[in-house]
Amino acid sequence: QVQLVESGGGLVQAGGSLRLSCAASGRTFTRYAMGWFRQAPGKEREFVAAIVWSRGNKMYADSVKGRFTIFKDNAKNTVYLQMNSLKPEDTAVYYCATTRYGYSGSVYVPANFDSWGQGTQVTVSS
Numbered sequence: 414q415v416q417l418v419e420s421g422g423g424l425v426q427a428g429g430s431l432r433l434s435c436a437a438s439g440r441t442f443t444r445y446a447m448g449w450f451r452q453a454p455g456k457e458r459e460f461v462a463a464i465v466w467s468r469g470n471k472m473y474a475d476s477v478k479g480r481f482t483i484f485k486d487n488a489k490n491t492v493y494l495q496m497n498s499l500k501p502e503d504t505a506v507y508y509c510a511t512t513r514y515g516y517s518g519s520v521y522v523p524a525n526f527d528s529w530g531q532g533t534q535v536t537v538s539s
Contacts, residue, residue, distance in 0.1 A: 415439045415528040417509045422533030425499055429537070433494040435509030435530055445515040447492045449483065450523055451505035451535075458508070462494060463520035472520055477503075499537045506532040 421433040435447065448463035462483040463472045471483055482495040492509065510526035512519070519525045 415444070415511055417511060417528055417530035419507065419509045419530040419533040422507060422535045424536045424538065427499060427501055427537055427539050429499050430495070430497045431499065431535060433496070433507055433509075433533060433535075435492045435494075437490040437492075437511060443513050445512050446520050447485070447509065447511045448520050448526060449492075449494045449507060449509060450526075451503075451507045452532075453505040456505075458523050460521045460523070461507070464492060465517065465520075470517060472517065496535070499535075501537045501539045503535060504537050505535060507535050508532045 415437055416439045417435055417437055419435050421431060425431055444466045446463050446465045449461040450458050451461050452458040460474050461477055462481055464483045464485055480498045485492045509530040511528045512526045515525055
């Protein structure tokens with residue numbers, strides 16, 4: 414079992430930046446990937462970004478490419494999401510997730526992740 418705790422959400426004006434953190438604890442020694450997803454009111458949870466833990470491969474949703482960066486700190490078992498040039502449409506609850514198994518194509522689907530954090534609210538005002 415892996416426990417994930419997110420932090421760093423908040424209210425920011427359009428064009429601003431936020432950095433989300435996700436600290437993992439528990440059985441973290443076997444992990445294929447960690448990812449960030451988001452869910453806005455009335456919408457389905459959607460993929461934002463993911464990183465393959467061993468090789469560092471990074472994947473992004475088209476809507477955030479060039480604005481968001483996912484990176485990790487192995488020593489701290491923490492993954493980050495640096496969000497720049499934020500837009501009102503980025504407003505959502507952001508969730509961190511991890512999966513023990515997978516392949517590069519599987520990280521885009523929330524159902525393929527087996528541990529989730531509690532979520533952190535990001536609100537971007539216009």
